[in-house]
Amino acid sequence: MTRTRARTLILGLLVVSLAVGGAFAQADLKAKAEEAFRNDNYPEAVRLYEQIVAADPNDASSLKRLGLLYSWDNRLEESIGAYRKALALNPGDDEVKRELAKINSWAEHFAEAEAGYHELIQAHPEDATLKLDLARILGWQNRFEEAREIYEPLIAAKDHPIEAAVGMGDISAWKGDLLESERWYKQVLKADPNNEAALIGLARVHHWQGKDRNAVREIDQAVEKYPKNRDAKKAQQEIHDPLRPYISPYWNRVIDTDSNDVIESRLTGGFHLDPQSTLDFGFSHFDARFRCETASQCVGVAPLEIPEEAEDEGDRFEGRYANRFSDILFLNASLGVARQEGFNNNELTQAIGSGSFDFYLARNFGWGLGVSRQALFDTARIIDNHIRLSAADARVDWRFAERWRLRGGAQHAWFSDDNQRSVINVNVSVLLPVRRPRISVAYALRYLTYQDDEQDQLDNGYFAPTKFLSHLLVANISDNLFHRKMYYSVELTGGVQSFDRLLCTSDPDPDPATCPTDPESLDAGTDTVFGYELMGGWNIHRNVVFEAYYGRSDYAQQVASGFESHHYGYLFRFTF
Secondary structure, eight states, X not given: OHHHHHHHHHHHHHHHHHHHHHHHHHHHHHHHHHHHHHTTOHHHHHHHHHHHHHHOTTOHHHHHHHHHHHHHXXXXXXXXXXXXXXXXXXXXXXXXXXXXXXXXXXXXXXXXXXXXHHHHHHHOTTOHHHHHHHHHHHHHTTOHHHHHHHHHHHHHTTSSHHHHHHHHHHHHHHHTOHHHHHHHHHHHHHHOTTOHHHHHHHHHHHHHTTOHHHXXXXXXXXXXXXXXXXXXHHHHHHHHGGGSOEEEEEEEEEEETTSOEEEEEEEEEEEEEETTEEXXXXXXXXXXXXXXXXXXXXXXXXXXXXXXXXXXXXXXXXXXXXXXXXXXXXXEEEEEEEEEEOTTSOEEEEEEEEEEEEEEEETTEEEEEEEEEEEOOSSHHHHHTTOEEEEEXXXXXXXXXXXXXXXEEEEEEEETTSOEEEEEEEEEEEEOSOSSSEEEEEEEEEEEEESSOHHHHHHTTOOOOSEEEEEEXXXXXXXXXXXXXEEEEEEEEEEEEEEEOHHHHSOSSOOTTTSOSOHHHHOSEEEEEEEEEEEEEEEXXXXXXXXXXXXXXXXXXXXXXXXXXXXXXXXXXXXX
């Protein structure tokens, strides 16, 4: 009996020793994890807290700390999981509820976030900070009016008015009313010169307005003042990255139903002379092919080789300077040289260039004028005939209501083959009130008339009716995926066009070499058109972007040679 008692006592002491040792080990891990956290060694802190939670899944305080660290590392779903486990252990912990609602909003689980905030507001109706958080996520969803209905009473009651005024600046910026946003941020900074959110918001607004001199100075000062503010560092990257030198290789191919096949290989690069002026350079090489059906189409091709595919090429080098001198004046100028080499190796090199300015009379209305001289590389026969143009244009840009925009333009061009062209464009677009994806819808009108008759134009290598009018509806859908690692755009276009092709409609037996074989396309009158373009992009690295696209267009959309064309290509962009 004595031996049994002794064994029981020894076993009990052993169990107690193991428990005490485990508790000491856990306490030691917690101390190390806390030290790593205080020293900003977050990867080590995560590793240690994960060990603690693995050993004791009911350690609510470690789960909360792990949820916080995961959120800082953008591991949002893991953060949500940690907070949910902590809340299950302590359902009355309002701090965890609040953090869970916040991280759900960051992960764009807006329904869960809203439900969490409404529950907290119901329990704590006097807590203005909860209302501010709810208004913020409403703004993120483009529910600006609902957000404003929360902010304005707080400002009127002087209950956290500074934070509410920052919120008003935020939603004004997200709506696109940058001047109103600027006014709110400046009002906040007048009352609180060191307000971090207003400093960062104002820098972002100035960046979006093109006032990058101000934006760079302001965000650099904000980061210097608040070096641990993650949003300030993110904004600094957003503002500085577009100002870094870049180089971009590009490849594009266009094939149309008139047997044209044009490939452009281009290399562009540039840098900022200062935050509001840029200098860019670009070199393009064109390889163009055309199937000659008659000797008159391709003069440089031997008659015995017809029908045969003829080839020619061209090069273009151009430098471009752009400057925003003030809030209301934008200037652009370019100068370069272009070479066009025809089927029989006949070659022409000439200077090209352009100049334009845009002047904004008010925050929502601007107009501009421009002149240009260009060599055309649209088709092989245009290159062969060394077609060039000089043009003058005028344009207006009017944001006449929230989300609505009217753009119009007119151009008159003089061609080197003595032809002339007049063009009028009108575009009315609206941005739909949805946050994800971004959706815009536009009506586009294009009217075009040429001076020469159609036969002269066909002889010189470009398809163009004497008169042309199109009415189009354009829908664009775009969004980013995987926390902005990838992005896409889908553009759909449909409508009607009317035009005159005198050579094809007046002749009972039109020449298939100059007129399309599709009977519907021969009709002068109304024709339906449809097209699309699909684009996808990948932010491979902070310094490397890749994009690829494919599209189909009818004549009405791009004034390409032929009734239908397909185009596809890709580009890389490297920043330094």
